[in-house]
Amino acid sequence: MLLRDVEYGDVDAYVRMRCDPVMMAELGGPLPREGMEAKVQRDVQRVAADTDWTKMIVPDEAELDVVAGTVTLWHHDAAGERISEIGWMVLPEYQGRGLGKQGVRTLLELAFDDGRWGLIHAFPATTNAPSNSICRTLGFRFLGKQDVPFAGRVLQTNHWAIDPRTDLT
Numbered sequence: 001m002l003l004r005d006v007e008y009g010d011v012d013a014y015v016r017m018r019c020d021p022v023m024m025a026e027l028g029g030p031l032p033r034e035g036m037e038a039k040v041q042r043d044v045q046r047v048a049a050d051t052d053w054t055k056m057i058v059p060d061e062a063e064l065d066v067v068a069g070t071v072t073l074w075h076h077d078a079a080g081e082r083i084s085e086i087g088w089m090v091l092p093e094y095q096g097r098g099l100g101k102q103g104v105r106t107l108l109e110l111a112f113d114d115g116r117w118g119l120i121h122a123f124p125a126t127t128n129a130p131s132n133s134i135c136r137t138l139g140f141r142f143l144g145k146q147d148v149p150f151a152g153r154v155l156q157t158n159h160w161a162i163d164p165r166t167d168l169t
Contacts, residue, residue, distance in 0.1 A: 003055035026125040028153035057103040068094035071103040112164035123157040135160040139169035
């Protein structure tokens with residue numbers, strides 16, 4: 001497994017992840033197909049500007065175009081405070097292989113090396129057992145339940161946080 005930066009050619013992977021009812025079940029349902037090119041373009045630009053990290057999870061280093069999912073780290077304002085947040089998605093045919101956990105761990109290690117991200121938050125849906133398990137096993141601390149706005153909806157989430165400098169297990 002390796003992580004590579006998102007590229008303009010990743011639109012199909014974005015559509016498969018964000019527009020599919022099964023993939024988006026924990027995130028309030030599928031997003032519309034329209035706008036996925038623009039979303040990829042924004043993500044590529046943010047990666048180029050080094051403000052966000054959007055990494056594609058590549059299961060086999062010999063096939064860089066085959067994508068299993070994404071793991072992303074970004075800053076944003078939440079309740080008047082600037083926070084770092086991590087999120088991930090793994091396509092159904094790659095779930096259960098540990099690629100999500102490995103991708104999250106690898107990105108947290110990169111954040112540790114980089115030093116600018118500080119405390120990193122994750123907000124998986126309360127019903128998303130695999131994502132909550134990733135948080136628990138990597139050393140995130142559970143901070144409680146929290147309603148979080150996402151794509152015009154409000155999600156019931158578990159709020160986790162980790163400081164990669166001290167908490168990563």
